[in-house]
Amino acid sequence: MPWLLLFGAIAAEVTGTISLRLSDGFTKLVPSLVTLAGYGTAFWLLAQVLKQGMNIGVAYGVWSALGVALIAIIGALFLGENLTWVQVAGIGLVIVGVLALEMGGAH
Template identity: 75%
Template sequence: MTWLLLVSAIAAEVTGTIALRFSEGFTRLVPSLVAVAGYGAAFWLLAQVLSRGMNIGVAYGVWAALGVSLVAAIGALFLGDGLTWIQAGGVVLVIGGVLALEMGGAH
């Protein structure tokens, strides 16, 4: 259940970030509301994850790595953002760092 909440937090954060792109500096109402709701839901869900005992380094690391990866992929695939090989390599390094954090905590 904790991992499902974390995945939901990540989805909410990615939704908020994509909506932020379309809000045009909070000048468009609907995307602005979606962005605020997405971030609010993301933080509430992350708080639920942490209250259930997940290590904060692991929770935040997974959230950050998957969030960055998904936003970069959505931007590159659907929003016309570029993604160079160096940037893609950076995303891989972030994911690798989170995996190291997770595996290093297992006993």
């Protein structure tokens, strides 16, 4: 169950971040409200994950790595932002690092 909540937190954070981009500096009401709701939901879900006993390093590592990767991909595919091969490699290294963190903690 904590993994499902963690993936929900990631989805909420990604939604909030994309909406932040679309809010145009909090000048557009609907994207601004979605930003606040997304971040609030993300932090609440992350708190529930930690309450259920997931290691904070693993939870935050997975949350941040997948969040960065998804935001970069969405930005490139839908928002006209550039994504170079060096950036793609960097995202891959972050994900590999989080996997190493998770596997290193497994008993």
